[in-house]
Amino acid sequence: MGRYIIFLCPRCGMPRYARKGQKTAKCFYCGLQIRISSARIRVLARAEDSRTAREIVEKYKARKISHGKFL
Numbered sequence: 269m270g271r272y273i274i275f276l277c278p279r280c281g282m283p284r285y286a287r288k289g290q291k292t293a294k295c296f297y298c299g300l301q302i303r304i305s306s307a308r309i310r311v312l313a314r315a316e317d318s319r320t321a322r323e324i325v326e327k328y329k330a331r332k333i334s335h336g337k338f339l
């Protein structure tokens with residue numbers, strides 16, 4: 269279940285989301301072209317719609333800022 273996945277950029281550790289089945293996603297922060305393969309990336313959560321996915325990303329981002337880098 270979950271049409272969207274929320275994951276961390278493997279380079280800078282910033283969270284972002286992508287549609288399930290999407291092959292790559294560009295990190296908004298460091299510009300890395302992230303290959304979305306379940307073996308490589310760390311999936312934090314899943315969501316049914318983009319709005320929920322974005323909310324989860326914002327939540328992780330706020331946590332990252334308050335606690336510093338967590339990778």
Ligand SMILES: [Zn+2]
Pocket residue numbers: 277278279280281282295296297298299300
């Ligand atoms: Zn990045």
